[in-house]
Amino acid sequence: MTGTARQPAPPHVDVKARLAAAVEAHRAEILELSHRIHANPEEAFEEHQAATWVAEAVGRHGFDVEHPAGRLATAVRGVRRGGRGPDGPRIGILAEYDALPGLGHGCGHNTMAASGVGAAIALASIADELPGEIVFLGTPAEERGSGKQFMLDDGLFDGLDAALLFHPGDKTQVDCVLLASEDVEVTFRGLQAHAAADPWMGRNALDALVLLFTGIGLWRQQLPHHARVHGIVIEGGTAANIIPDRAVGRFMIRSSDQAYYESMRERFRSIAEGAAAAASVEVDVEFSGGSTTMKDNAVLRERFRANLEAHGLVVVPVDPANLGSSDMGNVSLALPTIHPSIAICDEGVPGHSILFRDAAATPRADEVTLLAATLVAETAFDLFADPALVEAAWDEFRST
Numbered sequence: 001m002t003g004t005a006r007q008p009a010p011p012h013v014d015v016k017a018r019l020a021a022a023v024e025a026h027r028a029e030i031l032e033l034s035h036r037i038h039a040n041p042e043e044a045f046e047e048h049q050a051a052t053w054v055a056e057a058v059g060r061h062g063f064d065v066e067h068p069a070g071r072l073a074t075a076v077r078g079v080r081r082g083g084r085g086p087d088g089p090r091i092g093i094l095a096e097y098d099a100l101p102g103l104g105h106g107c108g109h110n111t112m113a114a115s116g117v118g119a120a121i122a123l124a125s126i127a128d129e130l131p132g133e134i135v136f137l138g139t140p141a142e143e144r145g146s147g148k149q150f151m152l153d154d155g156l157f158d159g160l161d162a163a164l165l166f167h168p169g170d171k172t173q174v175d176c177v178l179l180a181s182e183d184v185e186v187t188f189r190g191l192q193a194h195a196a197a198d199p200w201m202g203r204n205a206l207d208a209l210v211l212l213f214t215g216i217g218l219w220r221q222q223l224p225h226h227a228r229v230h231g232i233v234i235e236g237g238t239a240a241n242i243i244p245d246r247a248v249g250r251f252m253i254r255s256s257d258q259a260y261y262e263s264m265r266e267r268f269r270s271i272a273e274g275a276a277a278a279a280s281v282e283v284d285v286e287f288s289g290g291s292t293t294m295k296d297n298a299v300l301r302e303r304f305r306a307n308l309e310a311h312g313l314v315v316v317p318v319d320p321a322n323l324g325s326s327d328m329g330n331v332s333l334a335l336p337t338i339h340p341s342i343a344i345c346d347e348g349v350p351g352h353s354i355l356f357r358d359a360a361a362t363p364r365a366d367e368v369t370l371l372a373a374t375l376v377a378e379t380a381f382d383l384f385a386d387p388a389l390v391e392a393a394w395d396e397f398r399s400t
């Protein structure tokens with residue numbers, strides 16, 4: 001060493017550089033996981049391979065792993081205790097891995113699984129220096145069924161001080177606004193008859209489903225800008241020469257206004273019952289429980305923003321006309337939560353599309369996956385290093 005005095009880096013900067021280096025050192029392992037999940041898409045509640053791979057990955061890095069965790073076969077919970085004792089924050093690092101029916105990873109959840117594992121790996125590399133616990137949660141069924149609500153009900157988030165999760169997008173956004181959302185299955189039951197010889201003997205369940213779509217279409221004219229209703233036909237009869245005795249549609253209703261959303265459920269039910277009455281058939285309307293609006297935690301969000309901007313990324317504001325839903329909303333009602341997005345493709349590529357699916361396995365998506373792992377780990381470290389920040393996050397949570 002020469003006598004030239006060099007200013008030592010602030011300790012946080014030093015640790016954050018080590019977190020980034022740990023992600024880089026495990027680059028191949030993290031990206032191989034992302035690509036493997038992308039190439040083997042599994043739908044909600046059926047993510048058996050992805051959950052196993054994720055559980056094995058965090059297990060290799062010193063986490064005590066429960067799999068299955070709670071009632072869901074594809075949920076994972078891994079805990080890595082800090083070396084400085086149990087008195088400290090418990091920070092949740094989340095990972096999603098479900099795909100879309102008929103499309104594959106059109107929402108890019110492979111990058112979320114891999115970045116969550118990457119963040120867990122990075123934090124594990126400094127775990128001996130941390131107080132508290134790093135808690136990895138593999139969370140199934142985001143696209144349908146709100147798996148995180150089951151995990152909340154099963155106590156798998158109990159004791160956590162924060163829930164951190166990144167989502168890929170076509171824009172980089174730190175704020176998160178979500179629409180409350182619910183799946184609704186509507187089944188109409190009528191009576192079969194020969195469609196030419198004795199149609200007057202039948203009661204046409206498909207007619208009722210057509211009327212339901214028509215009623216929703218007319219209703220949509222009066223909906224405010226923050227509401228959405230959309231659906232598909234699941235069953236619409238079996239042959240053109242049989243009056244359909246059964247027709248099934250699957251719909252989603254959504255709004256960014258939780259109270260308005262509750263009123264939409266009743267209106268939807270009325271339209272379905274009206275359609276059934278008009279076609280003289282029976283109807284079942286089954287709401288499956290859904291996801292809520294988001295209580296975005298500003299204390300956590302601003303830490304994430306600072307970390308992201310320190311890596312040179314530019315954040316754009318959320319467009320209120322361009323919102324989706326997530327069961328991260330449900331988590332956000334239980335504890336301080338953030339759900340930022342980072343662009344993996346050019347702006348304007350639609351989510352839930354073949355274009356977005358293909359974008360989720362490109363070199364650009366890979367770099368974002370690694371960066372997201374680092375950013376989530378850095379934000380978690382900010383909380384481990386500063387108990388006042390955890391308190392501030394909880395104070396905000398309790399007061400809003």
Ligand SMILES: [Zn+2]
Pocket residue numbers: 107108109142167
């Ligand atoms: Zn998604």
